[in-house]
Amino acid sequence: MDLEDYGQPANFLASQVWPSARVAAIAMEQQLSAKALSSMTVCEFGCGPGLPSLTAAKLGAQNVVATDLDPLALELVQKASEEQGFQHVLQTQRFDLTGDVLDDNKNRLPEADLYLLSDVFESKQVALGAARVTCQILHKSQNARIWVFAQSDRACREDYLEAMRKQHQDKEGSRLEWLPMDQHDIRQQSTSKLLLFDLDETTVAYG
Ligand SMILES: C[S@@+](CC[C@H](N)C(=O)[O-])C[C@H]1O[C@@H](n2cnc3c(N)ncnc32)[C@H](O)[C@@H]1O
Incomplete structure (x- = not known):
């Protein structure tokens, strides 16, 4: 199905698979065993066409929630999920990173x-919203992990890092930095709950 078939203008940013999504998918493939994933719920924010969400479903995650602000993105993920037979595992949900987190369905x-x-990190507003949501997750859940992927030329990722360092005014905060995937020791028990993955888009392979 082509984007034009959806009958609404395509949001360029939300309808592309970006290099970070490819790296996020590879990180899951390489770092999470099928056994671990089979008892996990994976939630993606700002999913766009949702390559990481679809990959999590394909790798055997128990549940996947793909979220975005953009209805077209959610429609694309929903359709791809149905085509690939993941409809019982993967749900889509509107979630605005810049909005107040509410308990109701809004x-x-x-x-x-x-x-x-x-x-x-499309803008400073989204970066600060993402930092706020990250803090809420860290505060709410003892065990949840958060993996954030951004290429080095995304200026607003530094707004996110700065906000997160301010929140964590401890050792954990001072250790926070953007690191390439091979410098994160993900399998270590001691690994931080929040990992920031740096990537060089020119080195990301598709295929
Ligand atoms: C550059 S695209 C990345 C899409 C996808 N994550 C990827 O890496 O291929 C940015 C995504 O963030 C979403 N987005 C922008 N502002 C948002 C917000 N306030 N809340 C949630 N998602 C947002 C856009 O709709 C878009 O899908």
Whole structure:
């Protein structure tokens, strides 16, 4: 199906698979065993066409919640999920990273074991909203992990980092930095709950 078939203008940003999404999918493939994933709920924020969400479903996650502000993005993920037979595992939900988190269905924060953010720092407002949501998750859940992916030329990722360092005025905060995937020791028990993945888009392979 082509984007034009959806009968509404395509949001360029929300309808592309960005290099970060590819790296997020690879990180899950390489770092999470099928056994671990089979008991996990994975939630993606700002999913766009949702490559990481679809990958989580394909790798055997128990549940996947793909969220975005953009209805077209949610429609694309929904359609791809149905085409690939993941409709019983993957749900889509509107979630605005800049909005107040509410308990009702207007902007409910999904419960998950692993949260993914891939290339969502479109503006300072979204970066600060994402930082606020990250803090809420860290505060609310002892065990949830948050993996954030952003290429080095995304200026607003530094707004996110600065906001997160301010929140964590401890050792954890001072250790926070954007690091390439091979410098994160993800399998270590001691690994931080929040990992920031840096990527160089020119080195990301598709295929
Ligand atoms: C550059 S695209 C990245 C899409 C996808 N995550 C990827 O890496 O391929 C940015 C995504 O963030 C979403 N977005 C922008 N502002 C948002 C907000 N306030 N809340 C949630 N998602 C938002 C856009 O709709 C878009 O899908």
